[in-house]
Amino acid sequence: MPNEILDIVLPWLLTVALIALGGFILNKVLQKLIAKAVRIAIVPDGTPNRDAERQREDTLISIFGAATRVSIIVITALTILKESGIDIAPILAGVGIVGIALGFGGQYLIRDIITGLFVIIENQYRIGDSVRIDTVSGLVEKISVRMTTLREIDGIVHHIPHGEIKIVSNLSKNFARVNLNIGVAYDTDIDKVIEVINETGMELSQDPAFSESIIKAPQFLRVDHFGDSSIDLKILGETMPLKQWEITGELRKRLKKAFDKHGIEIPFPQRVMHQAK
Numbered sequence: 001m002p003n004e005i006l007d008i009v010l011p012w013l014l015t016v017a018l019i020a021l022g023g024f025i026l027n028k029v030l031q032k033l034i035a036k037a038v039r040i041a042i043v044p045d046g047t048p049n050r051d052a053e054r055q056r057e058d059t060l061i062s063i064f065g066a067a068t069r070v071s072i073i074v075i076t077a078l079t080i081l082k083e084s085g086i087d088i089a090p091i092l093a094g095v096g097i098v099g100i101a102l103g104f105g106g107q108y109l110i111r112d113i114i115t116g117l118f119v120i121i122e123n124q125y126r127i128g129d130s131v132r133i134d135t136v137s138g139l140v141e142k143i144s145v146r147m148t149t150l151r152e153i154d155g156i157v158h159h160i161p162h163g164e165i166k167i168v169s170n171l172s173k174n175f176a177r178v179n180l181n182i183g184v185a186y187d188t189d190i191d192k193v194i195e196v197i198n199e200t201g202m203e204l205s206q207d208p209a210f211s212e213s214i215i216k217a218p219q220f221l222r223v224d225h226f227g228d229s230s231i232d233l234k235i236l237g238e239t240m241p242l243k244q245w246e247i248t249g250e251l252r253k254r255l256k257k258a259f260d261k262h263g264i265e266i267p268f269p270q271r272v273m274h275q276a277k
Contacts, residue, residue, distance in 0.1 A: 012083070056120060116147070131172075137171075175240065175241060179248075180236075180248055184266065185267045188265065197218075197255065200251070204247070213240050
């Protein structure tokens with residue numbers, strides 16, 4: 001009797017072990033293939049932040065790898081059950097019914113996941129970028145397959161499901177801009193102001209403390225507007241991502257000092273009143 005049991009159990013155990021081993025090996029092979037395929041397929045966008053690029057690749061590898069792993073586990077388990085003499089047809093039917101139920105109840109989850117994949121694949125934004133999603137702005141702290149986490153400058157954290165995203169504005173992709181308007185009095189020598197602005201912007205770009213953050217020195221672009229009390233001048237420059245606010249603040253400080261030195265007035269609103277006799 002024991003020999004008969006062994007004759008039945010041992011072949012079954014061997015078959016189960018081979019199926020499990022086959023599933024394990026297949027998973028390992030596919031995980032490596034997925035990793036290689038993703039790193040080949042994802043074309044770098046030329047940004048110097050290689051860590052962010054690798055994080056993007058790792059996110060995709062994790063998503064596709066997890067889906068593959070779950071599929072192999074399910075197929076392996078069903079194969080073992082079939083080899084054990086269990087009729088898997090009712091199980092498959094039950095899975096189909098559950099799948100339909102989840103399809104109705106989880107349609108928003110599926111939408112979030114699909115949209116999240118496109119966000120990552122298309123490299124719309126990455127961890128560390130400064131973005132505006134609809135009316136919410138902040139630094140991207142985390143990107144999962146389902147949602148994006150943003151932190152505002154005052155520390156507020158927003159969790160935004162990908163399916164809810166309609167418009168994304170990336171404020172820090174590849175480069176950023178100094179975009180500054182500054183007003184001067186109407187009796188100012190415009191040519192002199194332009195000279196002072198360009199000299200100040202060039203000095204800032206050559207300062208070792210800021211030079212690595214500046215791609216193109218801030219310079220005068222145009223007379224932008226005739227205001228009620230001032231002539232508004234537009235200044236543009238290019239900086240590394242996320243450095244535009246620091247450089248713009250430093251430029252404002254230096255322009256104030258330079259204007260004071262050259263007697264250039266930054267006017268404030270004035271009102272002329274005439275008294276009736």
